[in-house]
Amino acid sequence: MVERLSFYLERSSPLHRLNPTTKLVVAFTLILVAFLGPGLLLPSLIFLLILTPLSFVGQVGREFLRTTVRLLLPLFAFLFVMQSLFYPGGKTVLFGFWIFSVKLEGVRFAFLTATRVLVMVSSFLLLLFTTHPGVLLLDLTQRGLPASVAYILASTLQIIPQMQAKAATILDAQRSRGLDTSGSLGRRIRALLPLVGPLVFGSLVDVEERAIAIEARGFRSSRPKTSLVEIEDRPLERALRWLCLLAIILALGSRLWP
Protein backbone atom coordinates (compact mmCIF):
# COMPACT_ATOMS: atom_id res chain seq x y z
CA MET A 1 0.00 0.00 0.00
CA VAL A 2 2.82 2.39 0.80
CA GLU A 3 4.45 3.87 -2.24
CA ARG A 4 7.88 5.41 -2.40
CA LEU A 5 7.99 8.35 -0.05
CA SER A 6 10.65 10.30 -1.87
CA PHE A 7 13.19 10.22 -4.67
CA TYR A 8 15.79 8.75 -2.33
CA LEU A 9 17.75 5.74 -3.65
CA GLU A 10 19.69 3.74 -1.12
CA ARG A 11 23.35 3.27 -2.09
CA SER A 12 26.61 3.37 -0.21
CA SER A 13 28.47 6.03 -2.12
CA PRO A 14 30.71 8.90 -1.01
CA LEU A 15 27.97 11.27 -2.17
CA HIS A 16 25.45 9.56 0.11
CA ARG A 17 27.85 9.91 3.03
CA LEU A 18 28.27 13.66 2.59
CA ASN A 19 26.62 15.86 5.17
CA PRO A 20 23.12 16.80 3.87
CA THR A 21 23.74 20.49 4.43
CA THR A 22 26.90 20.33 2.31
CA LYS A 23 24.87 18.84 -0.52
CA LEU A 24 22.16 21.45 -0.08
CA VAL A 25 24.73 24.29 -0.14
CA VAL A 26 26.48 22.86 -3.22
CA ALA A 27 23.13 22.52 -5.04
CA PHE A 28 22.20 26.12 -4.29
CA THR A 29 25.67 27.31 -5.31
CA LEU A 30 25.55 25.53 -8.66
CA ILE A 31 22.13 27.01 -9.35
CA LEU A 32 23.18 30.54 -8.40
CA VAL A 33 26.36 30.31 -10.45
CA ALA A 34 24.41 28.99 -13.44
CA PHE A 35 21.99 31.90 -13.25
CA LEU A 36 24.45 34.66 -12.36
CA GLY A 37 27.69 33.56 -13.99
CA PRO A 38 28.98 34.73 -17.38
CA GLY A 39 28.96 33.05 -20.75
CA LEU A 40 26.58 31.07 -22.86
CA LEU A 41 28.09 27.70 -22.06
CA LEU A 42 28.55 27.93 -18.26
CA PRO A 43 25.28 26.20 -17.21
CA SER A 44 25.73 23.38 -19.71
CA LEU A 45 29.32 22.88 -18.54
CA ILE A 46 28.11 22.72 -14.92
CA PHE A 47 25.68 20.00 -15.94
CA LEU A 48 28.12 18.00 -18.06
CA LEU A 49 31.30 18.39 -16.03
CA ILE A 50 30.00 18.56 -12.46
CA LEU A 51 26.47 17.22 -12.02
CA THR A 52 26.61 14.25 -14.40
CA PRO A 53 29.95 12.89 -13.11
CA LEU A 54 28.75 13.46 -9.54
CA SER A 55 25.62 11.42 -10.23
CA PHE A 56 27.84 8.48 -11.25
CA VAL A 57 29.97 8.94 -8.13
CA GLY A 58 26.68 8.69 -6.23
CA GLN A 59 25.81 5.47 -8.15
CA VAL A 60 22.56 6.99 -9.35
CA GLY A 61 23.77 8.12 -12.80
CA ARG A 62 21.22 6.19 -14.87
CA GLU A 63 18.24 7.20 -12.77
CA PHE A 64 19.53 10.76 -12.66
CA LEU A 65 19.81 11.10 -16.44
CA ARG A 66 16.57 9.28 -17.13
CA THR A 67 14.51 11.36 -14.70
CA THR A 68 16.10 14.62 -15.85
CA VAL A 69 15.32 13.90 -19.50
CA ARG A 70 11.77 12.80 -18.73
CA LEU A 71 11.04 15.86 -16.63
CA LEU A 72 12.58 18.45 -18.91
CA LEU A 73 12.35 17.24 -22.51
CA PRO A 74 8.78 18.47 -23.14
CA LEU A 75 9.58 21.83 -21.57
CA PHE A 76 12.74 22.20 -23.66
CA ALA A 77 11.01 21.32 -26.91
CA PHE A 78 8.38 23.94 -26.23
CA LEU A 79 10.98 26.51 -25.16
CA PHE A 80 13.10 26.07 -28.31
CA VAL A 81 10.16 26.28 -30.69
CA MET A 82 8.69 29.36 -29.08
CA GLN A 83 11.89 31.29 -28.50
CA SER A 84 13.62 30.55 -31.78
CA LEU A 85 10.56 31.68 -33.70
CA PHE A 86 9.18 34.47 -31.59
CA TYR A 87 12.12 35.90 -29.58
CA PRO A 88 11.60 39.68 -29.60
CA GLY A 89 14.45 41.58 -31.21
CA GLY A 90 15.77 38.56 -33.11
CA LYS A 91 17.56 39.80 -36.22
CA THR A 92 19.92 37.10 -37.47
CA VAL A 93 17.81 34.72 -39.47
CA LEU A 94 19.30 31.24 -39.59
CA PHE A 95 16.74 29.76 -41.93
CA GLY A 96 13.12 30.26 -42.77
CA PHE A 97 10.18 28.22 -43.98
CA TRP A 98 6.72 29.28 -45.05
CA ILE A 99 5.87 32.32 -42.86
CA PHE A 100 8.31 31.36 -40.04
CA SER A 101 11.96 32.21 -39.58
CA VAL A 102 14.32 30.81 -36.96
CA LYS A 103 16.53 33.50 -35.43
CA LEU A 104 19.95 33.06 -33.84
CA GLU A 105 19.18 35.31 -30.83
CA GLY A 106 16.14 33.23 -30.04
CA VAL A 107 18.07 29.97 -30.21
CA ARG A 108 20.78 31.37 -27.95
CA PHE A 109 18.23 32.62 -25.42
CA ALA A 110 16.39 29.31 -25.46
CA PHE A 111 19.65 27.40 -24.98
CA LEU A 112 20.75 29.53 -22.03
CA THR A 113 17.35 29.39 -20.32
CA ALA A 114 17.04 25.66 -20.90
CA THR A 115 20.48 24.84 -19.52
CA ARG A 116 19.89 27.06 -16.47
CA VAL A 117 16.62 25.26 -15.75
CA LEU A 118 18.49 22.02 -16.36
CA VAL A 119 21.04 22.87 -13.66
CA MET A 120 18.31 23.96 -11.26
CA VAL A 121 16.20 20.82 -11.63
CA SER A 122 19.03 18.32 -11.90
CA SER A 123 21.01 19.56 -8.90
CA PHE A 124 17.91 19.19 -6.73
CA LEU A 125 17.23 15.78 -8.21
CA LEU A 126 20.76 14.70 -7.35
CA LEU A 127 20.32 16.03 -3.81
CA LEU A 128 17.03 14.13 -3.39
CA PHE A 129 18.36 10.93 -4.98
CA THR A 130 21.32 10.75 -2.60
CA THR A 131 19.87 12.22 0.62
CA HIS A 132 17.30 10.55 2.85
CA PRO A 133 14.63 13.16 3.65
CA GLY A 134 14.71 12.19 7.33
CA VAL A 135 18.45 12.74 7.53
CA LEU A 136 18.22 16.07 5.72
CA LEU A 137 15.51 17.27 8.10
CA LEU A 138 17.39 16.01 11.13
CA ASP A 139 20.52 17.86 10.05
CA LEU A 140 18.56 21.06 9.44
CA THR A 141 16.89 20.69 12.86
CA GLN A 142 20.27 20.36 14.51
CA ARG A 143 21.29 23.56 12.72
CA GLY A 144 18.36 25.46 14.14
CA LEU A 145 15.29 24.58 12.04
CA PRO A 146 12.38 24.46 14.56
CA ALA A 147 11.33 20.86 15.38
CA SER A 148 7.71 21.69 14.58
CA VAL A 149 8.63 22.83 11.05
CA ALA A 150 10.69 19.67 10.51
CA TYR A 151 7.75 17.63 11.80
CA ILE A 152 5.33 19.26 9.37
CA LEU A 153 7.68 18.59 6.44
CA ALA A 154 8.40 14.97 7.39
CA SER A 155 4.82 14.07 8.18
CA THR A 156 3.59 15.65 4.95
CA LEU A 157 5.94 13.41 2.99
CA GLN A 158 4.51 10.36 4.75
CA ILE A 159 0.88 11.36 4.91
CA ILE A 160 0.36 12.23 1.23
CA PRO A 161 0.49 8.56 0.10
CA GLN A 162 -1.86 7.70 2.99
CA MET A 163 -4.32 10.39 1.89
CA GLN A 164 -4.18 9.06 -1.67
CA ALA A 165 -4.94 5.56 -0.45
CA LYS A 166 -7.82 6.87 1.66
CA ALA A 167 -9.23 8.87 -1.27
CA ALA A 168 -9.07 5.73 -3.43
CA THR A 169 -10.95 3.75 -0.76
CA ILE A 170 -13.69 6.37 -0.45
CA LEU A 171 -14.01 6.60 -4.23
CA ASP A 172 -14.27 2.82 -4.52
CA ALA A 173 -16.94 2.75 -1.82
CA GLN A 174 -18.95 5.42 -3.64
CA ARG A 175 -18.51 3.75 -7.03
CA SER A 176 -19.68 0.43 -5.66
CA ARG A 177 -22.91 2.19 -4.73
CA GLY A 178 -23.38 3.51 -8.22
CA LEU A 179 -21.50 6.82 -8.38
CA ASP A 180 -20.54 7.37 -12.02
CA THR A 181 -16.99 8.71 -12.27
CA SER A 182 -16.55 8.25 -16.01
CA GLY A 183 -17.69 10.31 -18.94
CA SER A 184 -17.26 13.97 -19.77
CA LEU A 185 -14.92 16.29 -17.88
CA GLY A 186 -17.83 18.09 -16.21
CA ARG A 187 -19.27 14.82 -14.95
CA ARG A 188 -15.93 13.68 -13.60
CA ILE A 189 -15.50 16.91 -11.68
CA ARG A 190 -19.00 16.61 -10.25
CA ALA A 191 -18.23 13.03 -9.19
CA LEU A 192 -15.28 14.31 -7.15
CA LEU A 193 -17.44 16.52 -4.94
CA PRO A 194 -18.78 13.71 -2.71
CA LEU A 195 -15.18 12.69 -2.11
CA VAL A 196 -14.21 16.00 -0.53
CA GLY A 197 -16.45 15.73 2.54
CA PRO A 198 -15.32 12.36 3.92
CA LEU A 199 -11.69 12.98 3.01
CA VAL A 200 -11.41 16.46 4.53
CA PHE A 201 -13.55 15.91 7.62
CA GLY A 202 -12.01 12.50 8.22
CA SER A 203 -8.57 14.07 8.10
CA LEU A 204 -9.59 16.79 10.56
CA VAL A 205 -10.67 14.14 13.06
CA ASP A 206 -7.35 12.36 12.51
CA VAL A 207 -5.47 15.57 13.26
CA GLU A 208 -6.78 15.67 16.83
CA GLU A 209 -5.74 12.06 17.49
CA ARG A 210 -2.37 12.66 15.89
CA ALA A 211 -1.85 15.69 18.13
CA ILE A 212 -2.62 13.55 21.18
CA ALA A 213 -0.28 10.84 19.91
CA ILE A 214 2.75 13.10 19.48
CA GLU A 215 1.98 14.90 22.72
CA ALA A 216 2.02 11.49 24.44
CA ARG A 217 5.52 11.01 23.06
CA GLY A 218 6.80 14.13 24.79
CA PHE A 219 6.98 16.27 21.65
CA ARG A 220 6.49 19.49 23.63
CA SER A 221 8.87 18.48 26.40
CA SER A 222 10.98 21.39 27.55
CA ARG A 223 14.10 19.27 27.89
CA PRO A 224 16.79 19.59 25.23
CA LYS A 225 16.21 17.02 22.51
CA THR A 226 18.72 14.36 21.52
CA SER A 227 18.85 12.33 18.34
CA LEU A 228 19.18 8.67 17.52
CA VAL A 229 21.21 9.22 14.37
CA GLU A 230 24.54 10.96 14.40
CA ILE A 231 25.24 12.98 11.28
CA GLU A 232 28.85 13.37 10.25
CA ASP A 233 30.24 16.76 9.39
CA ARG A 234 33.94 16.73 8.53
CA PRO A 235 36.18 19.84 8.52
CA LEU A 236 36.76 19.28 4.80
CA GLU A 237 33.05 19.71 4.18
CA ARG A 238 32.98 22.91 6.17
CA ALA A 239 35.81 24.20 3.98
CA LEU A 240 33.86 23.15 0.89
CA ARG A 241 30.88 25.16 2.05
CA TRP A 242 33.00 28.27 2.48
CA LEU A 243 34.33 27.67 -1.01
CA CYS A 244 30.74 27.61 -2.25
CA LEU A 245 30.12 30.98 -0.68
CA LEU A 246 33.19 32.31 -2.48
CA ALA A 247 31.89 30.94 -5.81
CA ILE A 248 28.58 32.68 -5.28
CA ILE A 249 30.33 35.97 -4.54
CA LEU A 250 32.48 35.60 -7.67
CA ALA A 251 29.43 34.85 -9.83
CA LEU A 252 27.63 37.83 -8.36
CA GLY A 253 30.71 39.97 -8.98
CA SER A 254 30.85 38.92 -12.63
CA ARG A 255 27.25 40.05 -12.98
CA LEU A 256 27.74 43.41 -11.22
CA TRP A 257 31.10 44.31 -12.80
CA PRO A 258 31.27 42.53 -16.12
Add this chain to the structure above:
Amino acid sequence: MAVIEIQNLTYTYPATSHPALREVSLTVEAGEFVAIIGPNGAGKSTLCYTLAGFIPHFFKGELQGEVRVAGQDIRRVRLEDWVLKVGLVFQNPFNQISGAKFTVYEEIAFGLENIGVPREEMKRRVEEVMALTGIEDLADRSPYALSGGQQQRVALASILVMQPEVLVLDEPTSQLDPIGTREVFQVIRRLAHQGVTIIMAEHKVEWIAEYADRVIALAEGRVIGTGTPADVLTDPRLPDYGIGISRYTAVARRAAGEGLWPAERRLPVTLDEAEAGFRAVEEAHAHLH
Protein backbone atom coordinates in the same frame (compact mmCIF):
# COMPACT_ATOMS: atom_id res chain seq x y z
CA MET B 1 -0.03 1.53 47.69
CA ALA B 2 -2.68 3.23 45.60
CA VAL B 3 -1.27 4.70 42.41
CA ILE B 4 -4.58 6.12 41.23
CA GLU B 5 -7.12 7.71 43.56
CA ILE B 6 -10.25 9.26 42.11
CA GLN B 7 -12.87 10.88 44.35
CA ASN B 8 -16.23 12.12 43.04
CA LEU B 9 -14.92 12.93 39.59
CA THR B 10 -17.47 14.71 37.43
CA TYR B 11 -16.34 15.97 34.05
CA THR B 12 -18.15 17.82 31.26
CA TYR B 13 -16.60 18.34 27.82
CA PRO B 14 -16.63 21.90 26.48
CA ALA B 15 -19.83 22.88 24.66
CA THR B 16 -21.81 19.92 26.00
CA SER B 17 -24.51 20.02 28.67
CA HIS B 18 -24.30 16.48 30.07
CA PRO B 19 -21.32 15.28 32.08
CA ALA B 20 -19.33 12.45 30.46
CA LEU B 21 -18.34 11.18 33.92
CA ARG B 22 -20.54 11.52 37.03
CA GLU B 23 -19.26 11.17 40.59
CA VAL B 24 -16.74 8.50 39.70
CA SER B 25 -14.67 7.21 42.62
CA LEU B 26 -12.09 4.47 42.32
CA THR B 27 -8.60 3.47 43.38
CA VAL B 28 -6.00 1.38 41.61
CA GLU B 29 -3.08 -0.28 43.41
CA ALA B 30 0.44 -0.35 42.02
CA GLY B 31 0.94 -3.35 39.72
CA GLU B 32 -2.77 -3.99 39.28
CA PHE B 33 -4.30 -4.76 35.88
CA VAL B 34 -7.71 -3.11 35.82
CA ALA B 35 -10.11 -3.45 32.89
CA ILE B 36 -12.84 -0.90 32.27
CA ILE B 37 -15.95 -2.14 30.49
CA GLY B 38 -19.06 -0.30 29.41
CA PRO B 39 -21.14 0.46 26.31
CA ASN B 40 -20.13 3.16 23.83
CA GLY B 41 -20.53 6.58 25.38
CA ALA B 42 -20.20 5.24 28.94
CA GLY B 43 -17.16 7.41 29.61
CA LYS B 44 -14.36 4.86 29.18
CA SER B 45 -12.28 7.01 26.86
CA THR B 46 -12.94 10.08 29.00
CA LEU B 47 -11.62 8.25 32.05
CA CYS B 48 -8.53 7.18 30.09
CA TYR B 49 -7.89 10.72 28.88
CA THR B 50 -8.25 12.02 32.43
CA LEU B 51 -5.69 9.59 33.85
CA ALA B 52 -3.28 10.49 31.04
CA GLY B 53 -3.71 14.20 31.79
CA PHE B 54 -5.27 15.07 28.41
CA ILE B 55 -8.29 16.05 30.49
CA PRO B 56 -8.14 18.85 31.64
CA HIS B 57 -4.94 19.92 29.83
CA PHE B 58 -5.76 19.13 26.19
CA PHE B 59 -9.56 18.94 26.19
CA LYS B 60 -10.59 21.82 28.43
CA GLY B 61 -14.09 21.51 29.88
CA GLU B 62 -15.15 21.40 33.52
CA LEU B 63 -13.59 18.97 35.99
CA GLN B 64 -14.88 18.57 39.55
CA GLY B 65 -13.65 16.24 42.25
CA GLU B 66 -10.24 14.87 43.02
CA VAL B 67 -7.93 12.94 40.66
CA ARG B 68 -4.55 11.94 42.06
CA VAL B 69 -2.09 9.80 40.14
CA ALA B 70 1.20 8.84 41.84
CA GLY B 71 0.32 11.29 44.60
CA GLN B 72 -0.03 14.27 42.29
CA ASP B 73 -3.15 16.31 41.59
CA ILE B 74 -3.89 15.96 37.87
CA ARG B 75 -4.89 19.61 37.66
CA ARG B 76 -1.51 20.84 38.87
CA VAL B 77 0.74 18.85 36.54
CA ARG B 78 2.16 19.98 33.21
CA LEU B 79 1.04 17.72 30.38
CA GLU B 80 4.47 17.68 28.70
CA ASP B 81 5.98 16.20 31.90
CA TRP B 82 3.00 14.06 32.78
CA VAL B 83 3.34 11.88 29.69
CA LEU B 84 6.45 10.40 31.33
CA LYS B 85 4.36 9.18 34.29
CA VAL B 86 1.29 7.92 32.46
CA GLY B 87 1.52 6.45 28.97
CA LEU B 88 -1.53 6.43 26.70
CA VAL B 89 -2.22 4.04 23.83
CA PHE B 90 -5.52 4.41 21.98
CA GLN B 91 -7.72 2.72 19.41
CA ASN B 92 -6.57 3.75 15.99
CA PRO B 93 -3.10 2.27 15.43
CA PHE B 94 -2.58 4.32 12.30
CA ASN B 95 -3.08 7.72 13.97
CA GLN B 96 -0.56 6.90 16.68
CA ILE B 97 2.32 6.67 14.24
CA SER B 98 4.07 10.02 14.54
CA GLY B 99 4.69 10.53 10.82
CA ALA B 100 8.00 12.13 11.73
CA LYS B 101 10.06 8.97 11.29
CA PHE B 102 10.74 6.63 8.41
CA THR B 103 11.50 3.31 10.15
CA VAL B 104 9.99 1.43 13.10
CA TYR B 105 13.25 1.71 15.04
CA GLU B 106 13.32 5.50 14.64
CA GLU B 107 9.61 5.71 15.39
CA ILE B 108 10.10 4.04 18.76
CA ALA B 109 13.09 6.26 19.52
CA PHE B 110 11.08 9.42 18.69
CA GLY B 111 9.75 9.87 22.25
CA LEU B 112 13.21 9.39 23.75
CA GLU B 113 14.68 12.00 21.40
CA ASN B 114 11.99 14.42 22.54
CA ILE B 115 12.81 13.98 26.22
CA GLY B 116 16.55 14.14 25.66
CA VAL B 117 17.72 10.60 26.42
CA PRO B 118 21.41 10.05 25.49
CA ARG B 119 21.99 8.00 22.31
CA GLU B 120 23.47 4.86 23.89
CA GLU B 121 20.71 4.55 26.47
CA MET B 122 18.16 5.29 23.73
CA LYS B 123 19.36 2.34 21.64
CA ARG B 124 19.37 0.01 24.62
CA ARG B 125 15.83 0.97 25.62
CA VAL B 126 14.48 0.78 22.05
CA GLU B 127 15.92 -2.70 21.57
CA GLU B 128 14.54 -3.82 24.93
CA VAL B 129 10.96 -2.83 24.13
CA MET B 130 11.18 -4.23 20.63
CA ALA B 131 12.05 -7.60 22.15
CA LEU B 132 9.28 -7.22 24.74
CA THR B 133 6.64 -6.44 22.10
CA GLY B 134 8.02 -8.98 19.62
CA ILE B 135 8.71 -6.57 16.77
CA GLU B 136 12.50 -6.90 16.37
CA ASP B 137 12.09 -8.12 12.80
CA LEU B 138 10.19 -4.95 11.85
CA ALA B 139 12.99 -2.56 12.88
CA ASP B 140 13.83 -1.30 9.40
CA ARG B 141 10.32 -1.34 7.94
CA SER B 142 8.27 1.79 7.39
CA PRO B 143 5.80 2.13 10.29
CA TYR B 144 3.08 2.72 7.71
CA ALA B 145 3.72 -0.53 5.83
CA LEU B 146 2.54 -2.79 8.68
CA SER B 147 -0.60 -4.70 9.61
CA GLY B 148 -2.90 -3.23 12.24
CA GLY B 149 -1.65 -5.60 14.95
CA GLN B 150 1.98 -4.82 14.14
CA GLN B 151 1.26 -1.10 14.05
CA GLN B 152 -0.50 -1.25 17.41
CA ARG B 153 2.49 -3.08 18.91
CA VAL B 154 4.75 -0.35 17.51
CA ALA B 155 2.48 2.24 19.14
CA LEU B 156 2.61 0.30 22.41
CA ALA B 157 6.41 -0.03 22.20
CA SER B 158 6.72 3.70 21.47
CA ILE B 159 4.92 4.47 24.74
CA LEU B 160 6.56 1.71 26.82
CA VAL B 161 10.02 2.88 25.84
CA MET B 162 9.33 6.05 27.83
CA GLN B 163 8.94 3.85 30.94
CA PRO B 164 5.69 5.29 32.33
CA GLU B 165 4.59 4.26 35.83
CA VAL B 166 1.05 3.68 34.65
CA LEU B 167 -0.03 2.39 31.24
CA VAL B 168 -3.46 3.48 30.02
CA LEU B 169 -4.91 1.60 27.04
CA ASP B 170 -8.08 2.88 25.42
CA GLU B 171 -9.63 -0.02 23.48
CA PRO B 172 -6.28 -0.96 21.95
CA THR B 173 -7.69 -3.91 20.02
CA SER B 174 -11.03 -2.55 18.80
CA GLN B 175 -9.75 -2.00 15.26
CA LEU B 176 -7.77 -5.22 15.06
CA ASP B 177 -8.60 -8.65 13.68
CA PRO B 178 -8.46 -11.71 16.00
CA ILE B 179 -4.77 -12.34 15.24
CA GLY B 180 -3.84 -8.70 15.91
CA THR B 181 -5.91 -8.81 19.11
CA ARG B 182 -4.06 -11.87 20.37
CA GLU B 183 -0.66 -10.32 19.56
CA VAL B 184 -1.52 -7.19 21.55
CA PHE B 185 -3.02 -9.09 24.51
CA GLN B 186 0.04 -11.32 24.75
CA VAL B 187 2.24 -8.26 25.12
CA ILE B 188 -0.11 -6.77 27.71
CA ARG B 189 -0.05 -9.97 29.73
CA ARG B 190 3.75 -9.91 29.67
CA LEU B 191 3.68 -6.34 30.99
CA ALA B 192 1.19 -7.26 33.71
CA HIS B 193 3.53 -10.06 34.83
CA GLN B 194 6.36 -7.53 35.04
CA GLY B 195 4.28 -5.50 37.49
CA VAL B 196 3.34 -2.55 35.26
CA THR B 197 0.14 -0.87 36.44
CA ILE B 198 -2.34 -1.20 33.58
CA ILE B 199 -5.71 0.44 33.05
CA MET B 200 -7.45 -0.85 29.95
CA ALA B 201 -10.79 0.10 28.46
CA GLU B 202 -11.92 -2.93 26.46
CA HIS B 203 -15.00 -4.60 25.01
CA LYS B 204 -13.59 -8.08 24.56
CA VAL B 205 -14.76 -9.69 27.81
CA GLU B 206 -13.31 -13.13 27.09
CA TRP B 207 -9.82 -11.63 27.14
CA ILE B 208 -10.56 -9.52 30.21
CA ALA B 209 -11.80 -12.59 32.07
CA GLU B 210 -8.48 -14.31 31.37
CA TYR B 211 -6.11 -11.44 32.09
CA ALA B 212 -7.49 -8.69 34.31
CA ASP B 213 -7.13 -8.56 38.12
CA ARG B 214 -10.15 -6.36 38.50
CA VAL B 215 -12.99 -5.03 36.37
CA ILE B 216 -14.76 -1.70 36.65
CA ALA B 217 -18.06 -1.39 34.78
CA LEU B 218 -19.18 2.03 33.61
CA ALA B 219 -22.55 3.09 32.22
CA GLU B 220 -23.75 6.62 31.46
CA GLY B 221 -20.69 8.05 33.14
CA ARG B 222 -21.19 6.21 36.45
CA VAL B 223 -19.44 3.26 38.03
CA ILE B 224 -22.05 0.50 38.16
CA GLY B 225 -19.84 -2.31 39.36
CA THR B 226 -16.34 -3.13 40.50
CA GLY B 227 -14.68 -6.36 41.57
CA THR B 228 -12.98 -9.48 40.23
CA PRO B 229 -13.73 -10.41 36.60
CA ALA B 230 -15.75 -13.40 37.89
CA ASP B 231 -18.00 -11.13 39.98
CA VAL B 232 -18.49 -8.22 37.60
CA LEU B 233 -18.72 -10.14 34.34
CA THR B 234 -21.48 -12.42 35.66
CA ASP B 235 -23.56 -9.51 36.98
CA PRO B 236 -27.05 -10.15 35.55
CA ARG B 237 -27.60 -6.41 35.02
CA LEU B 238 -24.84 -6.10 32.38
CA PRO B 239 -27.05 -6.76 29.32
CA ASP B 240 -29.52 -4.13 30.56
CA TYR B 241 -26.70 -1.57 30.40
CA GLY B 242 -25.73 -2.70 26.91
CA ILE B 243 -22.53 -4.43 28.07
CA GLY B 244 -21.68 -7.65 26.27
CA ILE B 245 -21.07 -10.78 28.33
CA SER B 246 -18.71 -13.66 27.73
CA ARG B 247 -20.14 -16.39 25.51
CA TYR B 248 -19.31 -18.87 28.30
CA THR B 249 -21.45 -16.92 30.72
CA ALA B 250 -24.22 -16.68 28.14
CA VAL B 251 -24.27 -20.42 27.47
CA ALA B 252 -24.17 -21.32 31.18
CA ARG B 253 -26.96 -18.86 31.95
CA ARG B 254 -29.19 -20.51 29.35
CA ALA B 255 -28.22 -23.94 30.68
CA ALA B 256 -29.04 -22.81 34.22
CA GLY B 257 -32.52 -21.80 33.01
CA GLU B 258 -33.07 -25.44 32.03
CA GLY B 259 -31.47 -26.84 35.19
CA LEU B 260 -28.32 -27.90 33.38
CA TRP B 261 -25.86 -25.84 35.47
CA PRO B 262 -24.95 -26.78 39.07
CA ALA B 263 -27.10 -24.57 41.28
CA GLU B 264 -24.38 -23.79 43.83
CA ARG B 265 -21.82 -22.86 41.15
CA ARG B 266 -21.17 -19.26 40.03
CA LEU B 267 -21.64 -18.68 36.29
CA PRO B 268 -18.39 -19.12 34.34
CA VAL B 269 -16.47 -16.32 32.58
CA THR B 270 -13.73 -18.44 31.01
CA LEU B 271 -13.67 -21.58 28.90
CA ASP B 272 -12.04 -23.57 31.74
CA GLU B 273 -14.71 -22.59 34.26
CA ALA B 274 -17.46 -23.45 31.79
CA GLU B 275 -15.91 -26.84 31.09
CA ALA B 276 -15.57 -27.60 34.81
CA GLY B 277 -19.20 -26.68 35.43
CA PHE B 278 -20.59 -28.78 32.61
CA ARG B 279 -18.44 -31.75 33.65
CA ALA B 280 -19.88 -31.47 37.16
CA VAL B 281 -23.39 -31.59 35.67
CA GLU B 282 -22.44 -34.61 33.57
CA GLU B 283 -21.08 -36.47 36.60
CA ALA B 284 -24.18 -35.67 38.63
CA HIS B 285 -26.33 -37.13 35.84
CA ALA B 286 -24.10 -40.23 35.65
CA HIS B 287 -24.71 -40.80 39.39
CA LEU B 288 -28.45 -40.61 38.92
CA HIS B 289 -28.54 -43.37 36.32
